[in-house]
Amino acid sequence: MSERAAKVTPTDEEQDDEQITDSAAPDAAAEEPAADTETTTDPVTSGAEAVVRALENAGVEYAFGVQGGAIMPVYDALYDSDIRHVTMAHEQGAAHAADAYGIVSGEPGVCLATSGPGATNLVTGIADADMDSDPMLALTGQVPTEFVGNDAFQETDTTGVTTPITKDNTFASGSDTVGNDVSEAFALAREGRPGPTLVDLPKDVTNGETDREPDAPTVPDTYEVQERADEEIVAAAAERIETADRPVMLLGGGVIKGEASEACREFAIEHEIPVITTMPGIGAFPEDHELSLEMAGMHGTGYANMAITHCDTLIGIGTRFDDRLTGGIETFAPDAEVIHVDIDPAEISKNIHADYPLIGDAETVVEQLGEAVDDSPEAKKWRAQCQQWKSDYSMAYDAPKDKPVQPEFVVEALDEATDDDTIVTTGVGQHQMWACQYWTYTEPRTWVSSHGLGAMGYGLPSAIGARLAADDDQDVVCIDGDGSFLMTMQGLSVAVREDLDITVAVLNNEYIGMVRQWQDAFFEGRHAASDYGWMPEFDKLAEAFGAQGYRIDDYDDVADTVADAVAYDGPSVIDVHIDPDANVYPMVPSGGDNGQFALTEDQL
Amino acid sequence: MKKGLEGPPPEERPTPAGRRNKQGIRIDPEVEATHDPRRTVISALVEHEPGVLSDVSGLFSRRQFNIESLTVGPTEDDDRARMTIVVEEPDPGIDQVKKQLRKLVPVIAVRELEPDAMRRELALIKVAADDPAQIAAVAEMYGGKTVDSSPETATVEVTGARQKIEAAVETFSQFGIREISRTGTTALARGTDPTGTASATAQPADEANHDEPYTADDD
Numbered sequence: 001m002s003e004r005a006a007k008v009t010p011t012d013e014e015q016d017d018e019q020i021t022d023s024a025a026p027d028a029a030a031e032e033p034a035a036d037t038e039t040t041t042d043p044v045t046s047g048a049e050a051v052v053r054a055l056e057n058a059g060v061e062y063a064f065g066v067q068g069g070a071i072m073p074v075y076d077a078l079y080d081s082d083i084r085h086v087t088m089a090h091e092q093g094a095a096h097a098a099d100a101y102g103i104v105s106g107e108p109g110v111c112l113a114t115s116g117p118g119a120t121n122l123v124t125g126i127a128d129a130d131m132d133s134d135p136m137l138a139l140t141g142q143v144p145t146e147f148v149g150n151d152a153f154q155e156t157d158t159t160g161v162t163t164p165i166t167k168d169n170t171f172a173s174g175s176d177t178v179g180n181d182v183s184e185a186f187a188l189a190r191e192g193r194p195g196p197t198l199v200d201l202p203k204d205v206t207n208g209e210t211d212r213e214p215d216a217p218t219v220p221d222t223y224e225v226q227e228r229a230d231e232e233i234v235a236a237a238a239e240r241i242e243t244a245d246r247p248v249m250l251l252g253g254g255v256i257k258g259e260a261s262e263a264c265r266e267f268a269i270e271h272e273i274p275v276i277t278t279m280p281g282i283g284a285f286p287e288d289h290e291l292s293l294e295m296a297g298m299h300g301t302g303y304a305n306m307a308i309t310h311c312d313t314l315i316g317i318g319t320r321f322d323d324r325l326t327g328g329i330e331t332f333a334p335d336a337e338v339i340h341v342d343i344d345p346a347e348i349s350k351n352i353h354a355d356y357p358l359i360g361d362a363e364t365v366v367e368q369l370g371e372a373v374d375d376s377p378e379a380k381k382w383r384a385q386c387q388q389w390k391s392d393y394s395m396a397y398d399a400p401k402d403k404p405v406q407p408e409f410v411v412e413a414l415d416e417a418t419d420d421d422t423i424v425t426t427g428v429g430q431h432q433m434w435a436c437q438y439w440t441y442t443e444p445r446t447w448v449s450s451h452g453l454g455a456m457g458y459g460l461p462s463a464i465g466a467r468l469a470a471d472d473d474q475d476v477v478c479i480d481g482d483g484s485f486l487m488t489m490q491g492l493s494v495a496v497r498e499d500l501d502i503t504v505a506v507l508n509n510e511y512i513g514m515v516r517q518w519q520d521a522f523f524e525g526r527h528a529a530s531d532y533g534w535m536p537e538f539d540k541l542a543e544a545f546g547a548q549g550y551r552i553d554d555y556d557d558v559a560d561t562v563a564d565a566v567a568y569d570g571p572s573v574i575d576v577h578i579d580p581d582a583n584v585y586p587m588v589p590s591g592g593d594n595g596q597f598a599l600t601e602d603q604l
Numbered sequence: 605m606k607k608g609l610e611g612p613p614p615e616e617r618p619t620p621a622g623r624r625n626k627q628g629i630r631i632d633p634e635v636e637a638t639h640d641p642r643r644t645v646i647s648a649l650v651e652h653e654p655g656v657l658s659d660v661s662g663l664f665s666r667r668q669f670n671i672e673s674l675t676v677g678p679t680e681d682d683d684r685a686r687m688t689i690v691v692e693e694p695d696p697g698i699d700q701v702k703k704q705l706r707k708l709v710p711v712i713a714v715r716e717l718e719p720d721a722m723r724r725e726l727a728l729i730k731v732a733a734d735d736p737a738q739i740a741a742v743a744e745m746y747g748g749k750t751v752d753s754s755p756e757t758a759t760v761e762v763t764g765a766r767q768k769i770e771a772a773v774e775t776f777s778q779f780g781i782r783e784i785s786r787t788g789t790t791a792l793a794r795g796t797d798p799t800g801t802a803s804a805t806a807q808p809a810d811e812a813n814h815d816e817p818y819t820a821d822d823d
Contacts, residue, residue, distance in 0.1 A: 163659060164666050168709040171655075188709065222651075222712045302611055310620055321628070334622030334630065346703035349696060352628040393611040585608045595619055600608030 044213055047172070048073035048206035050179030051139065051199075052081050054214035058186045060110050062086060062101060062468050064094040066121075068114020069154060070141030073206035075112075086468065086498060088461070089490035091118050095125020096458050096488070097465030099134045099196075100448045104423060104469035106257070108135040108189040108197075115141045116154030119200075120161065124455050126196045127165040131452025132280060133257065135194035137186050138162075142171075144204040158200045167195030172205045179214025187217035192225035193344040194257055225343065229358035229365045237315075237339045237356035238372035244313035246335075246382040247273045250296070253280025253451070254318015254342060258362030261285070261444040264317060267366055271376040274386045276304045278319050279436060280451045286442040293386060297325040298588045299433040302393025302597055305588065307386050308333055309595035313377075315369075317341040318362045321351040322452065323591075331593035341365045393586070393599075395437060401555050404579035407431065407507045410558060411438040414477055414505055417562045422475040423448060423466045427459035427484025430513035433584040435479040457487030463502045464494055475503070475566060482508040482535050489538075492545040495571035503565045504542075504573045509580040510535050517583045521604045542573035550574040627696045639694035643672065645717045645791045646701060649800040651710040652678065652685040659708050660687060669693060669701050673725075673788030684712065686799070688790045713800035715793075723791040726763045729772065731779035733758040739779055746772040757782055 044050045051074055055063070064086045067075055078085055088094040091113040098109030113122050119140040129136040143152040159169045168188050172178040178201065185197040241247060249268050255261055261284045268275045268291055275285045276296045287294050296304035308314070314336040319325070326332040332352060340347075340354035341362055348357040358365050399406045411434050415422075424439055425448040426432040432449060441447055448466050450458035463478035470476055485506045495502055515530040539549030548568045550561050552575070565572040586597040589604055598604045625631045625638050650656045657676055664671045672690040679686045691701055698716065706714045717723075728751070731739060736750075739758050743750055748762035758779075762772045766789060773784060793799040 159655065160658070163655075163662055220709065223709060302609070306617070310618070329626060329628050330624050332624060332628075334624055335620045336630075344707070346700065346707055348703075349628065350700060352624070353630065353696075393609070395609065397609065581607065583607050593619075595617060596614040598608075598614065599611050603608075603614055 043211055044179070045209060045211065046073065046077065046206065047175035047178045047201075047208045047210055048077040050175070050210055050212060050214050051182050051201065051206060052077040052083070054179045054182035054186065054217075055083060055110060056081060057183065057214060058217045059107070060186075063110040063112055064088050064097040064101070064465065065112030066091050066094055066114070066118060068118045068141060070115035070143055070203050071112055071118065071139070071201070072141070073203060074139065074141065074201060077206075085112075086464070086494065088464075089493050090488065091121030092124050092457065093461035093464070093488055093491045093494070095122045095136070095138065096128065096455075096461035097468075098136050098138075099125055099129045099132075100425060100462035100465030101469045102129070102135040102189075102194070103448050104445050104466045106135070106259070106445070108137045108186055108194075109465060109469075110137045110139070112139045113141070114154065115143055115158065116156045118154075119156055119158040123161065123165065124453070126162055126198065128450050128453040128455050128458065129196035130165045130167070132253065132450070133194050134196070135189045136196040137182075137189050138166075138196060138198040139182070140198060140200050141206075142200045142202040145202045146204070148202065158198070162198050165196070166198050167193075169198040169200065171200045172202065175205050175208030175210040176212045178205050179210075179212060183214045183217045184220060187219045188223065190217070191219050191223070193254075225361075226345075226359050227361045227364050229341070229360040229368055231368070233356055233358055234365070234368045234372050237358060238369060238374075240313055240337055240339065240356060241271070241273075241315065241369070241373050242375045242377060244377040245379060246311045247313040247315065247377050247379055248293075248307050248311040249273050249275045250278065250308065250314055250316040250319055251275060251281040251284040252278040252317060252319025254362050255281055255284040256318075256444040258318060258343065260317065260362035260366050263363050263366040263370065267370050267373075270370075271373060272379065272383060273315070273377070274307055274383060276300075276308055278322070278325050279449065281319065282436060282447040283441045283444045287440045288442060290387075291383075293390070295436055296594065298327070298590075299437065299584050299586065300325075300588075300594075300597075301395060301437070302586050302599070303386060303389035305586065305594040305597050306389045306393065309593070310385075311336050313337055313339065315339045315341070316352075317366065318343075320347045323351075326351065327588045327594045328591045331595065399555070405552065405555055405558065405576065407434045407576075407578045407582050408438045409555070410505065410507060410552070410562075410576050410578065411435055411479060413558045413562045414479065414503075414566075415439045417559075417566050418475045418477060421446060421471075422477055423470055425449065425459050425462040425466055425476070425478045427480045427487075428454045428456045429481045429484060430509075430517065430582070430584050431479055431481040431484070431507040433514075434507070437584075439479075456481075456484040459484055460488050460491040460495075460504060463504065464491060464498075464500060467500045467502050476501070477566070478502060478504040480504055480506050481513060482506055482510060482532070482538070483512045485538065486535075489541070492542060492547055492571060492573070496546040500571055501569055502571050503568070504571070505562075505565070506538050506573065506575050507578050508535055508538065508575055509578050509582065511580060513582075514584070520583075521589075521601055538573055538575035542571075548572040552576045627694065629696075639696060641670070641692050641694050641697070643690060643692045644698055645721060645723060645789060646689045646691060646698075646705070647715050647717055647791060647793075647799050648687040648689065648705055648711055649679070649713040650685050650687055651712065652683050653710060656685070656708075656710045657687075659710065660689075660705065663704055663708065664689075667700070667704060669697065675788045675790045677790070688788075690789050715800045717791050717793055717799065718797075721791050721793050721799075723765050723789050724763055725766055725769050725787055725789050726761065727769045727773065727784060727786045728759055728761055729776050729784050730757050730759040730782040731776050732756065732782060735779065739776075742772075742775055746775070748772065
């Protein structure tokens with residue numbers, strides 16, 4: 001525990017700074033702020049300034065939000081801060097941008113909104129961060145404390161609404177303590193299994209006077225995170241791995257969040273164990289490596305689903321065995337002894353029983369396993385089988401030049417036109433699955449999507465957050481669907497105003513495509529509320545926002561247009577008119593047997 | 605144009621022989637292996653602050669944990685409250701209850717109590733006062749006492765384990781029960797065994813995952 005605590009305490013230098021004002025004689029310190037020439041920041045005078053100081057102490061560089069009555073004191077304090085605030089067009093976008101910032105940078109993304117509708121508009125993004133364990137801090141304005149409970153203007157019980165979708169939330173109860181409420185919420189969002197936290201800020205608390213400097217981000221004493229797994233279970237798991245006939249590693253999003261990608265790669269390559277990822281785990285292992293079987297689950301590759309169904313030893317790391325991965329529990333890896341590595345004890349045996357529960361930090365535990373495993377499993381035959389499945393269930397698709405453009409081709413063209421470290425964000429639906437399947441990911445933190453919640457509209461705002469977290473020389477591409485793009489495209493105004501270099505490719509089939517695909521398979525082709533039949537011209541709409549617009553109708557346009565859009569320095573949108581009948585395969589129907597994935601509709 | 609991908613169709617693929625039950629545990633198809641629900645008492649030491657009760661009750665409702673009673677009250681430490689929760693779940697469910705509770709930030713310690721832990725409940729039973737002497741006699745039989753009487757009603761207080769309360773309620777029903785209010789179970793571990801303190805936090809989660817022996821119902 002002390003190791004964890006040490007991680008979040010400030011450096012000596014920072015601590016010295018703080019002690020100037022937060023010492024045994026706070027009055028004296030407040031009167032003589034300029035006594036120490038190294039102190040460049042003024043002492044706080046209000047709750048709002050304490051909130052902003054807490055963010056500064058935490059190293060926050062960006063915040064995403066929308067102004068409003070109850071949050072105005074915080075914005076007023078932010079006005080003097082070096083934190084760059086990105087004014088979003090909608091609070092949902094603020095939450096998604098903060099979420100994506102957290103995914104790419106590893107540090108909590110910060111979003112702000114006012115009370116009432118501001119706070120409720122954040123809810124989708126907070127729920128998304130909660131499902132995907134993304135580090136995020138939401139700060140919401142609230143009506144003054146004396147009005148709380150009176151159904152005041154723009155009052156919503158924000159802590160009540162967000163309790164089930166936050167890792168922790170707090171109603172700030174006083175100006176002297178609000179700074180530390182924010183510091184603690186920041187630390188909680190980041191430490192252990194990450195997740196969204198929220199501090200609700202009544203206007204009287206932020207307006208109120210205080211000279212209390214907030215502490216550096218620190219989790220409460222009672223919050224405990226186990227770093228190292230039980231050595232006995234590690235030894236038993238290692239023995240199981242050594243004697244496995246058909247081992248696979250299943251890497252989840254926790255591998256990326258725990259910075260364990262490198263350790264997992266070393267382990268898999270040294271012991272020649274085939275590697276599967278979950279959707280959030282994409283990028284944890286290079287998909288162009290021979291051992292990679294890519295993603296398993298509902299729209300995973302056939303080879304990954306065959307391997308996960310037939311393995312005898314499943315090493316699951318940082319995964320919660322979500323139903324989209326497992327399909328029916330009864331038929332999930334039914335012959336496998338499960339070694340489950342996770343930092344959250346509650347994930348162990350929640351959905352799939354863990355025969356070897358290893359609780360701890362992914363990187364630490366994989367290194368423990370690395371030390372404990374002496375002999376690689378004898379799995380040559382199994383690896384050959386996996387390679388055979390790779391050729392049996394190839395992802396190769398038909399792309400006849402006289403037919404409408406196939407979406408897979410567009411994804412591959414975008415991948416080709418960009419560097420390996422390019423960040424891909426998506427909305428939710430068919431286009432998201434094609435982006436998973438046909439882009440070759442090789443690096444962690446390059447895949448940004450709404451996995452657990454499946455929130456359409458995630459793509460563009462997350463591209464904005466990802467852009468600001470990414471290195472300047474990294475490209476950011478948003479592969480979106482027409483339905484998803486339409487939900488949050490007002491974010492283009494932000495991208496143009498902030499001059500953000502992002503490329504949005506809208507795979508436009510004028511359908512809610514995934515619903516249309518399911519209706520064809522399970523509802524006798526009755527396209528209830530899924531068939532738009534018409535869409536605005538997204539390239540022209542982009543131009544109206546001041547972004548660069550492009551349009552693709554034919555195969556001949558693809559390579560050049562994609563190259564131009566990626567090269568354009570600023571936000572660009574390509575309206576790609578794809579084959580409206582294109583479907584996503586392979587597919588395991590809900591609750592189905594992974595090994596029985598369908599390759600065509602008639603196999604469903 | 606053919607929609608889809610090439611490859612051997614589902615019926616031509618090998619399928620493994622094994623299977624898992626609904627709780628994700630591998631089973632021998634020949635053997636019955638689902639876990640039956642059992643009733644147990646979980647004690648949680650929590651921060652004494654607003655919202656903790658709704659955090660805990662919200663957790664139980666959204667994860668569909670089967671809860672029989674939940675009591676909460678102050679402890680020897682002004683900053684701490686103790687919640688006593690009676691749940692009825694199969695072993696994997698009880699395990700989840702403990703781990704999910706422990707994840708709530710204001711929850712300091714969680715423990716499943718041994719079958720021999722002291723478990724008590726208080727009931728107020730209001731009956732028609734047609735036969736006060738007989739009511740007093742029955743109350744005494746259950747170690748209870750009459751706490752209120754009026755020309756028409758008598759109210760008896762009984763404390764004890766759940767079965768005792770239930771037996772008392774059944775016996776009192778002969779007088780014609782007007783109203784009953786029960787507190788739900790509160791409990792403490794016996795002897796020097798701590799029920800849950802800040803220092804003795806949750807048991808190591810690795811161990812928590814291993815199957816625990818079946819514990820009998822109440823005391």
